[in-house]
Amino acid sequence: LETAMKEQQARTKVAVRHLPPSLSEAVFQDQIAGKYAGAYTWWSYHPGKNSHKRQVYSRAYINFKKPEDVIDFYEDFNGHVFVNERGAQYKALVEYAPYQRVPKPRSKKDVR
Amino acid sequence: PERSARVSKVRPPLHQYIRKLLFADLDKTTIERVLRQLRKLPWSECETYLLKCFMKVYKGKYSQVHLIASLTAGLSRYHDAFAVSVVDEVLEAIRVGLELNEYGMQQRRIAYMRFLGELYSYRLIDSPVIFDTLYLIIFFGHGTSEQDVLDPPEDCFRLRMVITLLETCGQFFDRGSSKRRLDRFLLYFQRYVLSKGVIPLDVEFDLQDLFADLRPKMVRYATYDEANQALLELEEVDRNLAASEKDRSSRPLNPSTQGDGEAHVNNPGSEYVKDAQNIGAAPLGTRASGIHGAGLADDADSESETE
Numbered sequence: 001l002e003t004a005m006k007e008q009q010a011r012t013k014v015a016v017r018h019l020p021p022s023l024s025e026a027v028f029q030d031q032i033a034g035k036y037a038g039a040y041t042w043w044s045y046h047p048g049k050n051s052h053k054r055q056v057y058s059r060a061y062i063n064f065k066k067p068e069d070v071i072d073f074y075e076d077f078n079g080h081v082f083v084n085e086r087g088a089q090y091k092a093l094v095e096y097a098p099y100q101r102v103p104k105p106r107s108k109k110d111v112r
Numbered sequence: 113p114e115r116s117a118r119v120s121k122v123r124p125p126l127h128q129y130i131r132k133l134l135f136a137d138l139d140k141t142t143i144e145r146v147l148r149q150l151r152k153l154p155w156s157e158c159e160t161y162l163l164k165c166f167m168k169v170y171k172g173k174y175s176q177v178h179l180i181a182s183l184t185a186g187l188s189r190y191h192d193a194f195a196v197s198v199v200d201e202v203l204e205a206i207r208v209g210l211e212l213n214e215y216g217m218q219q220r221r222i223a224y225m226r227f228l229g230e231l232y233s234y235r236l237i238d239s240p241v242i243f244d245t246l247y248l249i250i251f252f253g254h255g256t257s258e259q260d261v262l263d264p265p266e267d268c269f270r271l272r273m274v275i276t277l278l279e280t281c282g283q284f285f286d287r288g289s290s291k292r293r294l295d296r297f298l299l300y301f302q303r304y305v306l307s308k309g310v311i312p313l314d315v316e317f318d319l320q321d322l323f324a325d326l327r328p329k330m331v332r333y334a335t336y337d338e339a340n341q342a343l344l345e346l347e348e349v350d351r352n353l354a355a356s357e358k359d360r361s362s363r364p365l366n367p368s369t370q371g372d373g374e375a376h377v378n379n380p381g382s383e384y385v386k387d388a389q390n391i392g393a394a395p396l397g398t399r400a401s402g403i404h405g406a407g408l409a410d411d412a413d414s415e416s417e418t419e
Contacts, residue, residue: 098203098244103193
């Protein structure tokens with residue numbers, strides 16, 4: 001419980017949702033690099049998919065060093081409009097990630 | 113009219129092998145071997161594909177879901193990032209399901225509820241994640257203009273989602289703070305159930321079974337107003353507790369203001385909903401004080417503001 005409490009107090013993992021399906025990790029990273037380059041410890045990008053059946057948004061998870069950075073980041077990027085190559089607009093959502101755990105810095109090397 | 117023959121998808125051998133392991137070989141007698149084989153894969157090339165396959169849990173037998181959860185746990189020791197991605201992905205899938213509410217996705221949405229419950233059983237997630245999800249399910253989209261699309265009164269699908277998740281892992285919430293959290297959630301859930309119109313018989317039976325299994329002595333309210341009244345009283349008690357808690361913690365030299373388990377338990381469901389929905393509606397600054405009940409005045413129904 002105590003660890004859960006600590007997480008409640010200082011949540012640092014953020015989910016950025018509803019990004020353009022075709023947005024590449026590199027381009028997204030470029031967008032946020034300027035201000036937040038050294039501010040996060042971990043980062044995971046899940047590219048979306050454009051298919052005729054259903055489009056899947058791209059999504060990023062970012063773990064910030066400091067809870068205060070989350071607030072800055074939220075103010076900068078929540079509702080930020082990303083435009084894809086065809087001019088379609090996507091309004092990004094910034095939220096606390098529902099699952100706050102980030103991978104341990106170095107998992108055991110699997111000797112297999 | 114002429115039609116070209118359907119071209120079957122050609123998958124690289126590595127992908128074929130992964131699919132064979134997960135979709136053909138995997139059962140409770142082979143799981144150890146499958147896990148060893150997965151560990152031997154060239155992870156840098158196939159991690160993304162493996163994640164994709166793990167998210168196809170809905171394609172296998174329903175009874176196999178726990179095997180995939182078990183594999184996730186087994187792999188987390190060496191590939192922690194993979195396990196984290198699986199959980200992130202499942203929670204996202206559940207959220208997207210709520211956002212779209214598509215009929216054709218129902219089967220997989222049920223499978224994801226089961227998967228999440230099994231991930232809890234295998235200790236990859238802790239109980240707050242489960243409760244956040246439960247509150248998200250009963251509140252998402254409420255109070256917005258989209259409510260009639262996302263969760264119309266005659267739509268009982270969210271009931272099935274909650275039932276499935278609690279069938280899978282509800283029995284673990286039988287002591288301590290998680291017991292109290294489940295008691296509280298079931299009250300909100302009862303009110304939610306009563307906000308629905310006629311409930312199909314099979315869902316009604318599943319509900320009866322669920323309450324009989326988890327909380328046989330719990331009062332089942334007959335009307336929405338009764339359940340609502342009970343919740344209002346509970347929230348009132350919370351507010352008083354929170355106020356006295358604040359008194360206590362504002363006194364100097366009180367050592368119990370940090371890491372006090374009780375304070376956390378006093379959070380109403382609304383706290384979870386807020387967490388799960390967005391961080392914008394609630395001012396971020398109050399988050400830290402939230403554990404002492406600063407957020408308690410919020411009514412659960414007001415938590416559905418969406419961006």
